[in-house]
Amino acid sequence: MKVDYTELKKVAIDLLAERGVTLEDIAKITLEIQSQYYDDITLEYCLEHVNHVLSKREVINAVLTGINLDIMAEQGHIKEPLRSILMNDYSLYGIDEVLAYSIINVYGSIGLTNYGYVDKLKVGILKDINDKIKYHERCNTFLDDIVGAIAAAAAGRIAHSKN
Amino acid sequence: MKVDYTELKKVAIDLLAERGVTLEDIAKITLEIQSQYYDDITLEYCLEHVNHVLSKREVINAVLTGINLDIMAEQGHIKEPLRSILMNDYSLYGIDEVLAYSIINVYGSIGLTNYGYVDKLKVGILKDINDKIKYHERCNTFLDDIVGAIAAAAAGRIAHSKN
Amino acid sequence: MKVDYTELKKVAIDLLAERGVTLEDIAKITLEIQSQYYDDITLEYCLEHVNHVLSKREVINAVLTGINLDIMAEQGHIKEPLRSILMNDYSLYGIDEVLAYSIINVYGSIGLTNYGYVDKLKVGILKDINDKIKYHERCNTFLDDIVGAIAAAAAGRIAHSKN
Amino acid sequence: MKVDYTELKKVAIDLLAERGVTLEDIAKITLEIQSQYYDDITLEYCLEHVNHVLSKREVINAVLTGINLDIMAEQGHIKEPLRSILMNDYSLYGIDEVLAYSIINVYGSIGLTNYGYVDKLKVGILKDINDKIKYHERCNTFLDDIVGAIAAAAAGRIAHSKN
Numbered sequence: 138m139k140v141d142y143t144e145l146k147k148v149a150i151d152l153l154a155e156r157g158v159t160l161e162d163i164a165k166i167t168l169e170i171q172s173q174y175y176d177d178i179t180l181e182y183c184l185e186h187v188n189h190v191l192s193k194r195e196v197i198n199a200v201l202t203g204i205n206l207d208i209m210a211e212q213g214h215i216k217e218p219l220r221s222i223l224m225n226d227y228s229l230y231g232i233d234e235v236l237a238y239s240i241i242n243v244y245g246s247i248g249l250t251n252y253g254y255v256d257k258l259k260v261g262i263l264k265d266i267n268d269k270i271k272y273h274e275r276c277n278t279f280l281d282d283i284v285g286a287i288a289a290a291a292a293g294r295i296a297h298s299k300n
Numbered sequence: 301m302k303v304d305y306t307e308l309k310k311v312a313i314d315l316l317a318e319r320g321v322t323l324e325d326i327a328k329i330t331l332e333i334q335s336q337y338y339d340d341i342t343l344e345y346c347l348e349h350v351n352h353v354l355s356k357r358e359v360i361n362a363v364l365t366g367i368n369l370d371i372m373a374e375q376g377h378i379k380e381p382l383r384s385i386l387m388n389d390y391s392l393y394g395i396d397e398v399l400a401y402s403i404i405n406v407y408g409s410i411g412l413t414n415y416g417y418v419d420k421l422k423v424g425i426l427k428d429i430n431d432k433i434k435y436h437e438r439c440n441t442f443l444d445d446i447v448g449a450i451a452a453a454a455a456g457r458i459a460h461s462k463n
Numbered sequence: 464m465k466v467d468y469t470e471l472k473k474v475a476i477d478l479l480a481e482r483g484v485t486l487e488d489i490a491k492i493t494l495e496i497q498s499q500y501y502d503d504i505t506l507e508y509c510l511e512h513v514n515h516v517l518s519k520r521e522v523i524n525a526v527l528t529g530i531n532l533d534i535m536a537e538q539g540h541i542k543e544p545l546r547s548i549l550m551n552d553y554s555l556y557g558i559d560e561v562l563a564y565s566i567i568n569v570y571g572s573i574g575l576t577n578y579g580y581v582d583k584l585k586v587g588i589l590k591d592i593n594d595k596i597k598y599h600e601r602c603n604t605f606l607d608d609i610v611g612a613i614a615a616a617a618a619g620r621i622a623h624s625k626n
Numbered sequence: 627m628k629v630d631y632t633e634l635k636k637v638a639i640d641l642l643a644e645r646g647v648t649l650e651d652i653a654k655i656t657l658e659i660q661s662q663y664y665d666d667i668t669l670e671y672c673l674e675h676v677n678h679v680l681s682k683r684e685v686i687n688a689v690l691t692g693i694n695l696d697i698m699a700e701q702g703h704i705k706e707p708l709r710s711i712l713m714n715d716y717s718l719y720g721i722d723e724v725l726a727y728s729i730i731n732v733y734g735s736i737g738l739t740n741y742g743y744v745d746k747l748k749v750g751i752l753k754d755i756n757d758k759i760k761y762h763e764r765c766n767t768f769l770d771d772i773v774g775a776i777a778a779a780a781a782g783r784i785a786h787s788k789n
Contacts (some may be wrong), residue, residue, distance in 0.1 A: 138388040140381070140789065148381060194786070195394055195734040201382045202369070202395045214377040218303070218311060219364045225301040229626055231358055232365045234572035235402045236395070242731050245684040246560035253579010297683070300555055300628065302626065357623070358571040392789055397735035405568050408521040409723035416742010460520070463466065463718055464714045466707070474707060521720055527708045528695070528721045540703040544629070544637060545690045551627045557684055558691050561728045562721070 142194055149191060149200040156204060156280050162262040163187050166288035169260050170251050171295055178295075186291040186298075193243050196287065199236045203279030210276040226270045226278045233282040240286035241293070248286075248293035256285045305357055312354060312363040319367060319443050325425040326350050329451035332423050333414050334458055341458075349454040349461075356406050359450065362399045366442030373439040389433045389441045396442050400449035404456070411449075411456035419448045468520055475517060475526040482530060482606050488588040489513050492614035495586050496577050497621055504621075512617040512624075519569050522613065525562045529605030536602040552596045552604045559605050563612035567619070574612075574619035582611045631683055638680060638689040645693060645769050651751040652676050655777035658749050659740050660784055667784075675780040675787075682732050685776065688725045692768030699765040715759045715767045722768050726775035730782070737775075737782035745774045 150160065164183040171178050190196055209215050210223035222230050241248040254260075259267055263285055269275040313323065327347040334341050353359055372378050373386035385393050404411040417423075422430055426448055432438040476486065490509040497504050516522055535541050536549035548556050567574040580586075585593055589611055595601040639649065653672040660667050679685055698704050699712035711719050730737040743749075748756055752774055758764040 138384075138390050140385065140390060140392070145381060194392055198385075198393055198395050199398075201385075205378055205382055206365070206369070208379075209372055209377055212377075214372055214375075215368055216371075218308060219368055221301075222303065222361075222364075227301050227303060229303070229357055229571075229573060229623060230361055231572040232361050232399070232402070234575050235362075235398060238572065238575065239395070239398045239735065243734075245555075245732075246557040246564065246728065247555060249560050249564065249575070250579040250582040253576040254583035256576040257580040297555060392734075392736060392786060394735040397738050401735065401738065402572065406571075408569075408718075409565065409720040409727065410718060412723050412727065412738070413742040413745040416739040417746040419739040420743040460718060464710075464716050466711065466716060466718070471707060520718055524711075524719055524721050525724075527711075531704055531708055532691070532695070534705075535698055535703055538703075540698055540701075541694055542697075544634060545694055547627075548629065548687075548690075553627050553629060555629070555683055556687055558687050558725070558728070561688075561724060565721070565724045 142192075142197060145197050145201070146191055149197045152200065152204045153284075156207070156275075156277070158262060158266070158280070158284055160184060160187050160191070163284055163288050164291070166255055166261045166263065166285070167291040167295070170255065170288065170292040174296075175299070183291060183295070186294045187287060189294060190240075190243065190287050190290045195243055196240050196290070199240050199286075200283055203233065203236050203283045207276045207279050210278070223278045224273070224276050226276075230278070233279050236279060237282035237286035240283065241290050244290050244293035244297060247296060248289040251292045252286055252289035255288060256282065260288075305355075305360060308360050308364070309354055312360045315363065315367045316447075319370070319438075319440070321425060321429070321443070321447055323347060323350050323354070326447055326451050327454070329418055329424045329426065329448070330454040330458070333418065333451065333455040337459075338462070346454060346458070349457045350450060352457060353403075353406065353450050353453045358406055359403050359453070362403050362449075363446055366396065366399050366446045370439045370442050373441070386441045387436070387439050389439075393441070396445040399442060400445040403446065403449035404453050407453050407456035407460060410459060411452040414455045415449055415452035418451060419445065423451075468518075468523060471523050471527070472517055475523045478526065478530045479610075482533070482601075482603070484588060484592070484606070484610055486510060486513050486517070489610055489614050490617070492581055492587045492589065492611070493617040493621070496581065496614065496618040500622075501625070509617060509621070512620045513613060515620060516566075516569065516613050516616045521569055522566050522616070525566050525612075526609055529559065529562050529609045533602045533605050536604070549604045550599070550602050552602075556604070559608040562605060563608040566609065566612035567616050570616050570619035570623060573622060574615040577618045578612055578615035581614060582608065586614075631681075631686060634683075634686050634690070635680055638686045641689065641693045642773075645696070645764075645766070647751060647755070647769070647773055649673060649676050649680070652773055652777050653780070655744055655750045655752065655774070656780040656784070659744065659777065659781040663785075664788070672780060672784070675783045676776060678783060679729075679732065679776050679779045684732055685729050685779070688729050688775075689772055692722065692725050692772045696765045696768050699767070712767045713762070713765050715765075719767070722771040725768060726771040729772065729775035730779050733779050733782035733786060736785060737778040740781045741775055741778035744777060745771065749774075749777075
């Protein structure tokens, strides 16, 4: 089997858009993380790094898998009891963090603390995503961790390239 | 949300059975790993440790998620191109190994090499599971890694308790 | 080789104390994380969970390894260029986060975000530990990540037991 | 602090050589893994990929840290009881596998099973390294896992580039 990852990257970006998240939304989170360290950093620069993160196969596969799980939970294709666990973003589920970790790791462990930070403080669009979970409008169990992880990985990539 | 993990453990065991894998099948893999180190080890003893591994929430959540992904791929609920990736057990997908790693890790990193070993040599029922992938009868992309990981984690648990 | 982990736990606690960190200091970080979720939580309760985290072999081994690396860097036993990397807590080093992750993982991936949060905001004693790095009084490259990881793991353990 | 990773890579390669391991030794393990899948693969091709793996910062940092720990254990700079744990390659220690995992992960989770396989079967130079542990001539607790992990990561890199 041959898989075209340039094609797959587009699918991943479309899936994110379908769930209400643009690459610019993610880059804004990266900008907020990085503006603590660098004065002159721009949104365009962050966007470029977010784009590179989304070219990595491991990241693309995590995005496709996580968001498809969210969608199938919403549509009722996932059997109970897993469906309820996902619909309620049950805090001890943990597989969402496991996927997030596989994204962060692409640029080494230094993305780890950035991920925890943005996830906890619900930086930028992460607040909107989580509000939708709270009011049961959407199943975003994987989406919020995926978005936070991509933003954190992009911040890690910037730290590497600044060295 | 309150989740009853005693109930959820039964669901996980039923899901494994539905995909053709009993806890005894898993214990046989553990026995093969451990018989290299200990002469007097029995299948019953291994089964007991497999049972303990399956009581852990992280393990139960990984089993429910992985097997549900296999089933939904088979049933056509997962959108392309992810469906084809799963149906073909595409070797660069990697999310199956990510879930496996979250299972192994429950008893520390010492399960890591056991997992790689049984996965590579297709010990015991892992051969049957993989033959079904090869002949396209089933989507077992997650199942084989999950079964190998539980067996390896049980071997890790035995090593800890023997100390 | 037989290793007595009850003995080893004491060694780990003594090493932490030698570096200026008591279990109570760690429990205070856990308390700050958890007080956002539970009103009635006490320092004693957090301390009990920190104690349990420190009974785990994986945690003990990470503590012994990390703090010994800090000490040997200070004493000049580690060869250059690694010594300078450690003495300066070089931000792209990453092995400190790798050890931290092995601690957090003992109670599953849910400790991940707590770790990132306390590490970023330098909660409690983490501020003192980092000030000592900044003013080059001490090599605390591993210590701060280890302390944050134990506190986060204890918070994860509390979340599990409250369910 | 600025760190020159081209320089650091040379230090890592020198440290491996000092412990009796050349990049060609590592490439031979990669060749054995990959010759099961590809007929036409050469040692030169594997060596090229091993070289790329060793250019990654995360890998370089793991090599420097692990081998320095082995050396300091041998020289008696590490305090007891950690020293004895390392000198005996105590099987429940686990931090060696933690470092190995951080190396493998650089090319995604697909290197995981290759690592377990070569570690278990002691492919190529891994046999010599382990014999030296057994006969207490050397402390190679980290060296064997590091070498196996680099070989497995190189195999993962080849799999990615062949796609």
